[in-house]
Amino acid sequence: MSAPKAPVQRADFDQVMVPNYAPAAFIPVRGAGSRVWDQSGRELIDFAGGIAVNVLGHAHPALVSALTEQANKLWHVSNVFTNEPALRLAHKLVDATFAERAFFCNSGAEANEAAFKLARRVAHDRFGPEKHEIIATVNSFHGRTLFTVSVGGQPKYSDGFGPKITGISHVPYNDLEALKAQISDKTCAVVIEPIQGESGVVPADKAYLEGARKLCDEHNALLIFDEVQTGVGRTGSLFAYQHYGVIPDILSSAKSLGGGFPIGAMLTTEALAKHLAVGTHGTTYGGNPLACAVANAVLDVVNTPEVLAGVKAKHERFKARLEKIGQQYGLFSQVRGIGLLIGCVLTEAWKGKAKDVFNAAEKEGLMVLQAGPDVVRFAPSLVVEDADIDEGLDRFERAAAALTKA
Numbered sequence: 001m002s003a004p005k006a007p008v009q010r011a012d013f014d015q016v017m018v019p020n021y022a023p024a025a026f027i028p029v030r031g032a033g034s035r036v037w038d039q040s041g042r043e044l045i046d047f048a049g050g051i052a053v054n055v056l057g058h059a060h061p062a063l064v065s066a067l068t069e070q071a072n073k074l075w076h077v078s079n080v081f082t083n084e085p086a087l088r089l090a091h092k093l094v095d096a097t098f099a100e101r102a103f104f105c106n107s108g109a110e111a112n113e114a115a116f117k118l119a120r121r122v123a124h125d126r127f128g129p130e131k132h133e134i135i136a137t138v139n140s141f142h143g144r145t146l147f148t149v150s151v152g153g154q155p156k157y158s159d160g161f162g163p164k165i166t167g168i169s170h171v172p173y174n175d176l177e178a179l180k181a182q183i184s185d186k187t188c189a190v191v192i193e194p195i196q197g198e199s200g201v202v203p204a205d206k207a208y209l210e211g212a213r214k215l216c217d218e219h220n221a222l223l224i225f226d227e228v229q230t231g232v233g234r235t236g237s238l239f240a241y242q243h244y245g246v247i248p249d250i251l252s253s254a255k256s257l258g259g260g261f262p263i264g265a266m267l268t269t270e271a272l273a274k275h276l277a278v279g280t281h282g283t284t285y286g287g288n289p290l291a292c293a294v295a296n297a298v299l300d301v302v303n304t305p306e307v308l309a310g311v312k313a314k315h316e317r318f319k320a321r322l323e324k325i326g327q328q329y330g331l332f333s334q335v336r337g338i339g340l341l342i343g344c345v346l347t348e349a350w351k352g353k354a355k356d357v358f359n360a361a362e363k364e365g366l367m368v369l370q371a372g373p374d375v376v377r378f379a380p381s382l383v384v385e386d387a388d389i390d391e392g393l394d395r396f397e398r399a400a401a402a403l404t405k406a
């Protein structure tokens, strides 16, 4: 028997937590599928998915079973030893993708940190220290470590922490001419989100990614796809690069990979991987048996024709209704995105008010996301039931009605 737990409430957050977040007024305590309950027993439908993480909803039986089975066996051994779940997961990712080698870590930022360090290392080994520049895109998001905020380049995340990592430039997204003008023989890598997630759910044009691939090849630069948000079934393909048919040299994954258990992965080829020789990079928890056991179960469920085809069907269901609601209430000028990463662009009249939409939805018992101030984002479970989609969008329509009437 465990000791009784002290009661806590939202107000405690301001007393005991570092104030870098502003969480909602209620505290979720339990979830099942696409439903969540708060402390008062109020039920909400979850179209936020823990920011594109809860890929199979809450408490999916296959994940609960994988986690508890592993919890009774072996939690952690460190990288002084390898472990069975990590090796199985690496095999699965290698079999399912362009990659020949996997590196495991604990978050998206860490996966990108590894990707950027690998790119710099490869260039350093092959061409010398001059070739260290990274080209990223304007409004990109790659995580919150110092290296990753520097690459992301958004001042709101990167300014005010002293000197940044240097050798990084930013070109407008989906603008091949701008990339062509910037890339040089000093470029070691170009990093692109196949869909810009945090800054508005902006899908790349196929020709842009194809052109970036070609430019990288011409300049001996590596193409890195940050698939932290787009990976693991989100687009209806296992990874977005497969949807586009453009193969990167390095791919970062996290978020959906663990379905709610923290894990990140960097995938690459054998020829590149060998530049991270013993001792060059590492992490204590990366490839932890618990995390890898869960990620194995995630891939077993997600990487099936039924689930991936379901994502495409559910996209249509969301899109048709959201466009209708958007038009009826003059709320959205566009509904964009691929698969179950959907962004609703607010009309001029509602520009900057994504937070108001979030609040109105919450009042109706619905969890949605923002992607910047001008876009309402949906990143639900890939196996969200059609009945939950319909009920959730009914709630969303009520929220839209209340908001636009007020």
Ligand SMILES: *Cc1c(COP(=O)(O)O)cnc(C)c1O
Binding pocket: 106, 107, 108, 109, 110, 112, 141, 142, 143, 144, 193, 197, 198, 226, 227, 228, 229, 254, 255
């Ligand atoms: C969320 C996100 C990250 C950062 O992942 P963390 O797990 O928060 O470190 C990096 N890149 C993209 C595209 C993301 O959406």
